[in-house]
Amino acid sequence: MIKKIFTVLLLLGGSCLAASAQDVQLNKGWKFAVGDSAQWSSPTFNDQNWQNIDVAHSWEPQGHPNYDGFGWYRIHVVIPSSLKEKAYLKDSLRLNLASVDDNDEVYLNGKLIAKYGGRSGTIKDGNYGPRTYNISASDPAILWDKENVLAIRIYDTGGDGGIYGDNFSIGMADVMDHVLVNTDGDFTFGENNSLAKAVKLITTNKYQYQGTLAFKVTDPETGAVIYEKSNPANFTAGKPFTYSFVIARLAKKxxxxxxxxxxxxxxxxxxxxxxxxxxxxxxxxxxPKINGADVYGARPGNPFLYLIPATGKKPLTYKADGLPEGLKLDAATGIITGVVNQKGDYPVTLTVTNKLGNKTKTLTISIGDKIGLTPALGWNSWNAWGLSVNDEKVKISAKEMSDKLSAYGWNYINIDDGWEAENRAADGAIVANSKFPDMKGLTDYVHSLGLHTGIYSSPGPRTCGGFLGSWQHEDQDAKTYADWGFDYLKYDWCSYSEVTPPHPDLPALKKPYELMRSSLNKVNRDIMFSFCQYGWGDVWKWGAETGGNSWRTTGDIQDTWRSMSDIGFGQDPASPYAGPGHFNDPDMLVVGKVGWGPSLHNSRLTYDEQYTHISLWSLLSAPLLIGCDMGHLDRFTLSLLTNDEVLAIDQDALSKGARQVSKTDEQQIWVKELTKGEKAIGFFNTSDKYQTVNLDANDKLLNGFTKARDAWEQKYLIAVNHKYTFKIPPHGVKLIRVM
Known part of the structure; x- marks a missing residue:
């Protein structure tokens, strides 16, 4: 993943804002060119022959695949003085540029008016994120009531590039620009489906806000107003206004x-x-109930670690009959360790017992050339902590996974970028920085919980975050990772573009991954290998033969419906290439509290969209890598991550990716083949309104099947007059399993 640090950056501080009705919209009319020239900032430069470009999307799908480096955007716009005349505050002009990928310089009529989101550094420093800039309304660069030329110089370090999103506009800075309705507190679930919460009105302004806060609850299915109330609300900088409420007796939607x-x-x-x-x-x-996949792969002669995932009232005791020679089970913890030297498939009967009974399950331990026979289930530090990750945060995440998620099969704790020291040791070995004082001690702690742990690097000289990569140190780094005890490597293209041709052909795209694969093969440890090169060269067609256990099929995900749905519903071409030991990776999960750095917020996906997110990724046989703050798992997020029937769809041993069998402007249907001849079917509502699905019991989707089961609610569906009928909320899903 190319590193995207999500920060809200203004020249004068504050929050990223939506355009008002009076603003001049800039979503259309942009011109674009790749390359770099100082004259492109000039208002007199003739850009008529430049490419017309849609700023709703990055430049890659608009004729510039795999392009990294400089690009320029230009637009001609009249800025009316009426903006200032109608404004309550008249001192600053506000420029909204949606999201910049990765860094920017902004010119108005040839004058540099803003850069880098207000940060220091250079344009080549990675600084992805939303942009809103304020400039003085008296700045002579502004030509009121005349044509202005706005030119944006962009440098993309890798992955998607350009300026793209929904909100491109020019308007006056407003008294509400630095006001936030903070909704990041958790909902509390009460009796009879009631919900309680507290929200805050906060500001960085010294202005004394006095007014009313109106609160309204609406049923999106019917449009009916369920509850509404207005309250006096006064606040200023350092003195927020808090509003607490309880909503009683809600339906399950x-x-x-x-x-x-x-x-x-x-x-x-x-x-x-x-x-x-x-x-x-x-x-x-x-x-007792035993969860997780039915098969687990390891290589002969390498250390073996497996935690039996089981739920039930504790204490639980564990038993394993048929373990291959060299393995032993800790009956109190359910952790299986050892070394198996003989290749083969070993059917092992697992039994878990508590005071209420026992449960058995057959697990096939496959000792051979393949590992990662089902998609990885785990956590990655990036989407929560970005470069601020440290030893303590990783240990907290491991303990939370052990306590709350490992019983469902979650077992990877992966450190992303930001762990590397500034320089290598004298012998060339990679060294951790002060945030990770004892890497071996950290992996030992994670392993003591029965969990696996992963690390991150780049084939280039530097990682996406500017830390040391593995360039020309592949063998050394692979050995260090193994000596430390890591079980997973995410390998991110990043600065490798600096040491490869500008437009790499297929052999050049494969080369760094083949090289590290060769290095990993030399160490005495099973290390899952995750390619991160954004889907270039149709990586799904060659990722397995190059030695990958998974490969990113796309650029970085954001916690928005557009990003998640574009990525998820765009996976059909790659789906046929998923199989045991090798999987398409449409990027990490954006549920729970995320933030890409020290400041976290609730995912901007609605709760219906989060159900769609988990359902679609599970249908795709995608790695499920949580990207949230593991130390703050609210009840809803836990419910998303602990549904054993949904996880079973992702972890199905057949490991096939779902295919899109139907698509309209309002609905999509995706079908995944499962073991034992069963199927999982996802009915997705891609519209903004409720949709009703009437599925005839004789529909070809159900041909040969006699039962249909709702995976989320874990109950069988009942056909009425030979039809299954269900309502799907906006951007929501119905996930069923037929058998």
Missing amino acids: SYTITYTFNDQKSGKEIVRTETTPYVLTPYPSAK
């Missing part, structure tokens, strides 16, 4: 909450909406 603050003095208002969570996953039984 999501509702829309709208918060509207109106400032009495200025007449300005700010509106924030969010949806309410609802839990579909049933509570686990107190009786």
Whole structure:
């Protein structure tokens, strides 16, 4: 993954803002050229022959595949003085540029007015994220009521590039620019499906806000207003206003909450909406149940580690009959360790017992050339902590996974970028920085919990975050990772573009991964190998033969519907190439609290969209790598990650990727073949309104099957008049298993 550090950056500070009705919209009319020239900032430069470009999307799919480096955007726009005349505040002009990928310089009529999101450094420093800039309304660069030329110089370090998103506009800075309705507190679930929460009105302004906060709950299915109330609200910098509420007796679906603050003095208002969570996953039984995949692969002669994933009232005791020679089980913890020297498939009968009974399951331990026979289930540090990851955060994540998720098969704790020291040791060995004082001690701790652990590097001289890569040190680094005890390597293309041809052909795309694969083959440890090169060269067609256990098929995901749905619903071409030991990776999960650095926020996906996210990734046989703060798993997020029937779809031993069998403007249907001849089917509502699905019992999708089971609610569906009928919320899903 090319590193995308999500920060909200303004020249004068504050929050990223939506355009107001009075703003001049800049979503259309942009011109684009690759390359770099100082004259392209000039208002007199003739850009008529430049490419017309859609700023809703990056430049890669618009004729520039795999292009990294400089690109320029230009637009001609009249800035009316009426903007200033109608504004409550008249001192600053605000420029919204959606998201910049990766860094920018902004020129207005030839004058550099802003750069790098207000950060120091150079344009070649990675600085992906949303951009809003303020400039003085008296700046002579602004030509009021005349044509202005806005030119944006972009440098892309890798992956997607350019400026893209929804909000491109010019308007006046507003009294509400630094006001936030903070909804990042958790919902509390009460009796009878009630929900409670507290939200805050906060600001960095010394202005004294006085007005009303209107609170409204709406049913998106019917449009009916369930509850509404207005309250006096006063706040200023350092003195937020807190509003607490309880919503009683909700149905098991999501509702829309709208918060509207109106400032009495200025007449300005700010509106924030969010949806309410609802839990579909049933509570686990107190009786024992063994979860996880039916098969586990390891190589002969290498250290073996497997934790039996089981739920039930503790204490549990574990038993394993038929273990191959060299393995032993800790009956109290369920951890199997040792070394198997003889290749073969070993059927092992697992038994888990508590006071309420016992449960058995057959696990096939496959000792051979393949590892990672089912997609990885785990956590990666990047989407929560970015470069601020440290030893303590990793240990907290490991303990939380052990306590709350490992019983369902989750077992990888992966450190992403930001662990590397500034320089190598005298002998060339890679060294961890002060945030990780004892890497071997850290992996030993994770392994003591029965979990695996992963690390990150790049084939280039530097990682995406600017740390040391593995360039010309592949054998050394592979040995160091093995000596430390790592079980997984994410290998991110990043600065490898600096040492390979500008437009690498297929052999050049394969080369760094073949080289590290060769290095990993030399160490006495099973290390899962995850390619991260954004899907270039149709990597799904050659990733397995090059030695990958998984490979990214796309650029970086964001916690938005557009990003998640574009990526997830775009996987059909790659799906046929998934199979045991090698999987398409549409990037990490963006559920829970994410933030790409020290500041975290609730995922911007609605709760319905989060159900779609997990359902679609599971259908695709994708690695499920949580990207949230593991130390703060709320009830809803836990319910997403602990549904054993949904996880079983992802972990099915056949390991096939789902195929898209139907698509309209409002709905999509994806079908995944499972073992024992069963199928998993996802019905997705891609529209903004509720959709009703009527599925005839004789439909070809159900041909040969007699039962249909709702995977999220874990109950069988009942056909009425030979039809299954279900309503799907906006951007939601119905995930069923037929047998």
